[in-house]
Amino acid sequence: MQNGNQNNLKQKKNVRLIIKLFLIAVVMFGFGFALVPIYNVMCKALNINGKISGATSYDASHQSIDKTREITVEFVATNNANLPWTFHPLKNKIHIHPGEMTRVAFYAKNNADQVMKVQAIPSITPGLAAKYLKKTECFCFTQQTLKPNESMDMPILFHIDPDLPKSINTITLSYTLFDVSNLHHLPERIPGKIQ
Amino acid sequence: MHKILKTLFTLILFFFSPLVLAEMALNMPRGVTPISKDIYDLHMVIFWICVAIGVGVFSVMIYSLMYHRKSKGAVPAAFHEHMSLEILWAVIPFVILVVMAIPATKVLIDMHDTDDAAVTIKIVGHQWKWEYQYLDQGVQFYSNLSTPFDQIHNNVKKDPHYLLQVDNPVVVPVHKKVRFLVTSADVVHSWWVPELGIKRDAIPGFIHEAWARVQKPGTYRGQCAELCGVNHGFMPIVVQAVSDDEFNQWVAAQMKQAKQAAEASQKPLTREELMTMGKKVYENNCAACHKVDGQGMPPVFPPMRGSSVAVGHPVSRHISLVLHGVPNTAMQAFASQLSDLELAAVITYERNAWGNNTGELVQPKDVQDLRAVKKLTRKTNERRNSSNS
Amino acid sequence: MSDVIHQTADSEHHHGDHKKGILGWITRWLFTTNHKDIGTLYLILSLVMFFVAGAMALLIRAELFEPGLQFLKPNIFNQMTTLHGLIMVFGVVMPAFVGLANWQIPMMIGAPDMALPRLNNLSFWILPFAFTILSSTLFMDGGGPDFGWTFYAPLSTKYGPPSTDYMIFAIHLMGISSILGSINIIATILNLRAPGMKMMKMPIFVWSWLITAFLLLAIMPVLAGTVTMMLTDRNFGTSFFDAAGGGDPLLFQHVFWFFGHPEVYVLILPAFGVISEIIPTFSRKKLFGYDFMVYAIACIAILSFIVWAHHMFTTGIPLGAELFFMYTTMLIAVPTGVKVFNWVSTMFKGSLTFETPMLFAIAFVFLFTIGGFSGLMLAIVPADFQYQDTYFVVAHFHYVLVSGAIFSLMAAVYYWLPKWCGKMYNERLGKWHFWLTVISMNLTFFPMHFLGLAGMPRRIPDYALQFTDFNAIATVGAFIFGVSQLLFVYNIIHTIWKGKQTTAQVWEGAHGLEWTLSSPPPHHSFTTPPVIE
Structure with a gap:
């Protein structure tokens, strides 16, 4: 009788433990997926990986233009995986003062014989500068569609936060064009877009 | 066999002749930039620290292996714990690590320098x-x-x-x-x-x-x-x-x-000129996948020999494919990589080599005309679907 | 004590079954729930896979014997490196340690069997299927996985061959098996210890497995999540790792190494346990600093979760992150050092004899320490910029995994085999095996340090001329190593068939509950819980 009780007790203890251990496994499986948003949040908060924190509004009255500093901003364009587009910045390089609102544009032309949709992915180096480059308008906020042989100038409106660390004098802003004509699933997380 | 003998010989040298070793590349190059030299110095410092620790630990161990053998009549001691010893050998390595970390941090910060470049x-x-x-x-x-x-x-x-x-x-x-x-x-x-x-x-x-x-x-x-x-x-x-x-x-x-x-693309070339140049361009740019003999590596990299693209018509299809690649496959767009002249040469070569005797010549002008237009043969998915050309 | 027996009534049932013939033999092994049978199955699987993945390694080494392309096309070469890595990690080292756990844990804690015998059977029989699927990818259209065992995106997602989906499925199966196995091991250790066996009295091997099992439970689901994301990226249009849809290829590396680094410790912590059992036995002296050994293992396990990005120093992570991961990685050297110091102190002033298990254990301490040193060098970020993805890294992890994990496994087999089958192995043959193995292992992997420093990248099928000599040496070493392992198999088979009868004690200096049982031990290890003083 006593043995039976003990047996029951042990069985119960076993079952409880196993349930707990399974729960750990399930939670960790969830955690694997949770790493995705955690990573994105961390990237934005800590400016890791040159990800840009999204569209900001420009309030002219609050921005002081720092005429004492001149920052070089370089523009770089890359086509991913044989994308048949012509894609390059209109100006390779500009010199601006922190706080100054600036408009630049990239030229894009679809050389294919059919309509194509692309997504531009921005990246900034040095990564530390990402936080200080504020974009009000950017062609990378949305997907861009061009008909065959159609071309356009795609604009960016941005300014540099005057708090930019003194050690940084050159910022490189890079865009890579990805073909998304075939992407059935609409992307939910576009860097540079506020969620 | 000769190779194996040579290896055995090297092996013997390896053990007996430090002189030979000195001639082989054994260590990291010092390099030619301030950073590469810093890295080298750092590497050597850590290396010697590791050697020193290793010599210390291993000599105690070897001492025990030699003198504390049962065959030599060693009687086991009874001790099996020592608090302060444990703390000591946790703290000392920690201190050594801190000493290592300081120069490493310095070099790392130098590497992240953001000064303007020429x-x-x-x-x-x-x-x-x-x-x-x-x-x-x-x-x-x-x-x-x-x-x-x-x-x-x-x-x-x-x-x-x-x-x-x-x-x-x-x-x-x-x-x-x-x-x-x-x-x-x-x-x-x-x-x-x-x-x-x-x-x-x-x-x-x-x-x-x-x-x-x-x-x-x-x-x-x-x-x-x-x-x-x-x-x-x-x-x-x-x-x-x-x-x-x-x-x-x-x-x-x-x-x-x-x-x-750009000028060269205006004037026509002879078959010999195109073939000689085409062979060179092919071997540098195409042979990695399509192989020198045009056999390719099916299914991912289709053969060129007798392929419907290389011997088929219109020729513009062939030119267009090389210019713009095939989306979502390993076939790249060469429009921005090669000049009109080089493209004309390599396409001529592909249409006439390895028994692809079409006898057709492609001139730089033909390539130039097709540069702007891109025909898309869109495949629904990855390279796996593009195994046949 | 019928309560304890009751729990394993299922296995009793099969034990009693005396079906004759081949069918009986098959059902006996197919449906066994006995911890010893399952342990044996795990060990056999691991030995078979050791030769499969080892053959792949020899193909790789044959190709690298001299410059130029000889035997393998580059795409086959890449498939070989990928599968060699995957199988060695998931098919050799992990199952072998689970096999040891199955055999030893119940005997070492005074239990009759594992806590969940039927689950135990399931978690083993998943594995042969998983590895059949994984190996069959080699024969599929487009070839097997060819992107390295780390399967970085987008090479494995957008650019991977169709067989990648089968690899993902195989990894899922292995993950399930490991998770079930770990749950079983934790339940056994926490619930089935003999009365009086307090946690801090458990043999160190049991401790190392308890911590490893928790590690597995934490990381295998993360790996499952990672490959699931790959699967949906490949087939269902998501963009976890594709920048085009707002994902990030670097995220893959983060998630993978969040699993991958603790995984490295899954492969080595049980080895620490094995070595900590063997050294005291042949030193005839108690393990020095037992408490600190336990703390050190726990410490390493915890630290292993915050060092993962040291595999990614060259990817352009920011300065702050580089510093953080450099410091935490260096910190791991402290508990690891404590372990080495304790092993050395255990031998110090002991009464040493050098039977084969001890020889392997001593080689482990020497060579694992060398692997630890190169690990420390790799932790230094600026230097890592030169080491990363070169043969220096290959040398490092083979010192840790071959002379670490594999040597400890061989030591364990020689140490416990007499207990398992009641017969003594051939000592002379064992010593031959040891010396051939240890010499050829160093011949293979030591020159790789030089190759890496001189600038040879890993995972290349052909190399520049200045790397020729050391590659040739490594290839010769690898083939000697491979052939020497046949001695190991022969010795095991010979022992089981024709070995000399041995005693319950087996080793003069051995302590622990398993040595109080007969050799071979009874079907249910401890039907009466032993008394622990």
């Missing part, structure tokens, strides 16, 4: 070649492995710089800060030149930078360091560091060459 070169990794763009000079070119396939397949004697030679090396001025912006157009690559102390992953969609200030003119060789597919082992890097004057001359020469290429 030359900025954008590097794009492609499967399986590097593309270089000099942002301020407007020079742009691709750099392919130039080791002939006959050497790789052991048909002829190998060059001293076997697998570490390219058709277009990247040229940088000495004593000036050169900034490299590294990205990729397809998979992850890694741009590594040991003597520059730079290894930077090229990640599609993202840009990262590295810099070097080369102190000595010379040729420095490196390789792609991140597995990037079939020909990962065949995309070397060659950096030529030259004086300021030579650098400017080189830039001017590059500009002139680009202009000449």
Whole structure:
């Protein structure tokens, strides 16, 4: 009788433990997926990986233009995986003062014989500068569609936060064009877009 | 057999002759930039610290192995714990680690220097070649492995710089800060030149930078360091560091060459000219996948010999395919990589080599006419669906 | 004590079954729930896979014997490196340690069997299927996985061959098996210890497995999540790792190494346990600093969760992150050092004899320490820029995994085999095996340090001429190593068939509950819980 009780007790203890251990496994499986948003949040908060924190509004009255500093901003364009587009910045390089609102544009032309949709992915180096480059308008906020042989100038409106660390004098802003004509699933997380 | 004997011989030398060892490359190169030298010094410091600790630990151990044997009548002692000893041998390594971490941190901070650079070169990794763009000079070119396939397949004697030679090396001025912006157009690559102390992953969609200030003119060789597919082992890097004057001359020469290429596309060439040039272009750009004999590596890399593209009509289909690639397959767009002349030559070669005797010639003008238009043969999915051409 | 027996009534049932013939033999092994049978199955699987993955390694080494392309096309070469890595990690080292756990844990804690015998059977029989699927990818259209065992995106997602989906499925199966196995091991250790066996009295091997099992439970689901994301990226249009849809290829590396680094410790912590059992036995002296050994293992396990990005120093992570991961990685050297110091102190002033298990254990301490030193060098970020993805890294992890994990496994087999089958192995043959193995192992992997420093990247099928000599040496070493392992198999088979009868004690200096049982031990290890003083 006593043995039976003990047996029951042990069985119960076993079952409880196993349930707990399974729960750990399930939670960790969830955690694997949770790493995705955690990573994105961390990237934005800590400016890791040159990800840009999204569209900001420009309030002219609050921005002081720092005429004492001149920052070089370089523009770089890359086509991913044989994308048949012509894609390059209109100006390779500009010199601006922190706080100054600036408009630049990239030229894009679809050389294919059919309509194509692309997504531009921005990246900034040095990564530390990402936080200080504020974009009000950017062609990378949305997907861009061009008909065959159609071309356009795609604009960016941005300014540099005057708090930019003194050690940084050159910022490189890079865009890579990805073909998304075939992407059935609409992307939910576009860097540079506020969620 | 001869090789095995040689190896055995090397083995014997390996154990008996430190002199021979001294001639082999045993250690990290010191390199030619301030950072690479810092890295080397750091590497040596850690190495000697490890050796010192190793000698200490191993000598105690070897002492026990020799003198505390049962066969020598050793009687086991009874001790089996010692609090302060445990704490001591946790604290001492910790202190050593802190000592190591200080110079390491310093070098690391130096590496992240963001001062302005004299030359900025954008590097794009492609499967399986590097593309270089000099942002301020407007020079742009691709750099392919130039080791002939006959050497790789052991048909002829190998060059001293076997697998570490390219058709277009990247040229940088000495004593000036050169900034490299590294990205990729397809998979992850890694741009590594040991003597520059730079290894930077090229990640599609993202840009990262590295810099070097080369102190000595010379040729420095490196390789792609991140597995990037079939020909990962065949995309070397060659950096030529030259004086300021030579650098400017080189830039001017590059500009002139680009202009000449544009002019060349206007005048027709003979079959011999096209075939000779085409063979060279083919081996540098196409043979990695389609193979020297045009057999390809099916199913991913279709054969050229007798293929519907290479012998079929219209010829414009062939030209268009080489110019613009096939989306979502390993077939790249060569429009920006090769000139009209080179493309005309390689397409002529493909249509006439290995028994593809179409007898048709493609002239630079034909390529130029098709450059702007791109016919898309869109496949629904990955390269797996594109096994047949 | 019928309560304890009751729990394993299922196995009793099969034990009693005396079906004759081949069918009986098959059902006996197919449906066994006995911890010893399952342990044997795990060990056999691991030995078979050791030769499969080892053959792949020899193909790789044959190709690298001299410059130029000889035997393998580059795409086959890449498939070999990928599967060699995957199988060695998931098919050799992990199952072998689970096999040891199955055999030893119940005997070492005074239990009759594992806590969950039927689950135990399931978690083993998943594995042969998983590895059949994984190996069959080699024969599929487009070839097997060819992107390295780390399967970095987008090479494995957008650019991977169709067989990648089968690899993902195989990894899922292995993950399930490991998770079930770990749950079983934790339940056994926490619930089935003999009365009086307090946690801090458990043999160190049991401790190392308890911590390893928790590690597995934490990381295998993360790996499952990672490959699931790959699967949906490849087939269902998501963009976790594709920048085009707002994902990030670097995220893959973060998630992978969040699993991958603790995984490295899954492969080595049980080895620490084995070595900590063997050294005291042949030193005839108690393990020095037992408490600190336990703390050190726990410490390493916890630290292993905050060092993962040291595999990614060259990817352009920011300065702050580089510093953080450099410091945490260096910190791991402290508990690891404590372990080495304790092993050395255990031997110090002992009464040493050098039977084969001890020889392997001593080689472990020497060579694992060398692997630890190169690990420390790799932690230094600026230097890592030169080491990363070169043969220096290959040398490092083979010192840790071959002379670490594999040597400890061989030591364990020689140490416990006499207990398992009641017969003594051939000592002379064992010593031959040891010396051939240890010499050829160093011949293979030591030159790789030089190759890496001189600039040879890993995972290349062909190399520049200055790397020729050391590659040739490594290839010769690898083939000697491979052939020497046949001695190991022969010795095991010979022992089981024709070995000399041995005593319950087996080793003069051995302590622990397993040595109080007969050799071979009874079907249900402890039907009466032993008394622990």
